[in-house]
Amino acid sequence: MIFDKPVEKWKIKKDCLRLILEASKSSYPREFAALLRAEKDIITELILLPGTISGDSHAIFQFHMLPIDFSIVGSVHSHPSPFANPSKADLSLFNKKGMVHIIVAYPFDERSWKAYNWKGEEIEIEVVD
Ligand SMILES: [Zn+2]
Numbered sequence: 001m002i003f004d005k006p007v008e009k010w011k012i013k014k015d016c017l018r019l020i021l022e023a024s025k026s027s028y029p030r031e032f033a034a035l036l037r038a039e040k041d042i043i044t045e046l047i048l049l050p051g052t053i054s055g056d057s058h059a060i061f062q063f064h065m066l067p068i069d070f071s072i073v074g075s076v077h078s079h080p081s082p083f084a085n086p087s088k089a090d091l092s093l094f095n096k097k098g099m100v101h102i103i104v105a106y107p108f109d110e111r112s113w114k115a116y117n118w119k120g121e122e123i124e125i126e127v128v129d
Pocket of ligand 1: 077078079086087090103
């Protein structure tokens, strides 16, 4: 994780967001979880984790299974509820790893997701082509 270079405003590729929404939809009612890879300040790719447990309550990230990869900037997971607010467990995860975290809530459309920084404060992510 790169902590020495703060990003003013994160961006995400439209295709990448679409993939997140699709994966969240197809995982429903279970959670979908993945890591986010970025090129500079643009989130471009999802990384699916082997060993990620997708349960009914909360996706568990197995960060220790990851190779060291500095292009990974954060995480994304879905909530099977209409609420994209981070849970206590989410906040402690945000706090440990990554700079940007996306939560996608039911019904997993372009308006039902939110992004947070490592402190759990809501941030804006611009969708780019
Ligand atoms: Zn959550």
